[in-house]
Amino acid sequence: MSREKGVFQVLNEKGMAVFEDTVRQTLEERRAQLNMTEQALGVLAFPHVADSRRKVQSIRKGQGSGANRKPQQLRGTDILNMCEALGLPWKEVIGKGLENAKIAQEVDRLAAIKNR
Numbered sequence: 001m002s003r004e005k006g007v008f009q010v011l012n013e014k015g016m017a018v019f020e021d022t023v024r025q026t027l028e029e030r031r032a033q034l035n036m037t038e039q040a041l042g043v044l045a046f047p048h049v050a051d052s053r054r055k056v057q058s059i060r061k062g063q064g065s066g067a068n069r070k071p072q073q074l075r076g077t078d079i080l081n082m083c084e085a086l087g088l089p090w091k092e093v094i095g096k097g098l099e100n101a102k103i104a105q106e107v108d109r110l111a112a113i114k115n116r
Helices: 013-033 038-045 052-060 076-086 090-114
Strands: none
């Protein structure tokens, strides 16, 4: 995730999970701050989806029960739509996710070196 000229370190599995968790948490905090229901967010963010509340729920909490309940993988357009609906600057939300992913990957890298 280095931004040096011409260099980009891709996110590994841990980095992707941290990125998505950070984005979800940021969106959820803003939704709670606005006291906005899943239904209201769904209508604003996904007006083209028949059951927009369920779309939001599957992004937030996933579908199913118990161990099978995992949040839907985030798509870039979902992030953009939800940021717009919540009045959040998407560049900052994505930047925060990338920064947290970078930190998590570096912590893992240093732990692996230490455990050699």
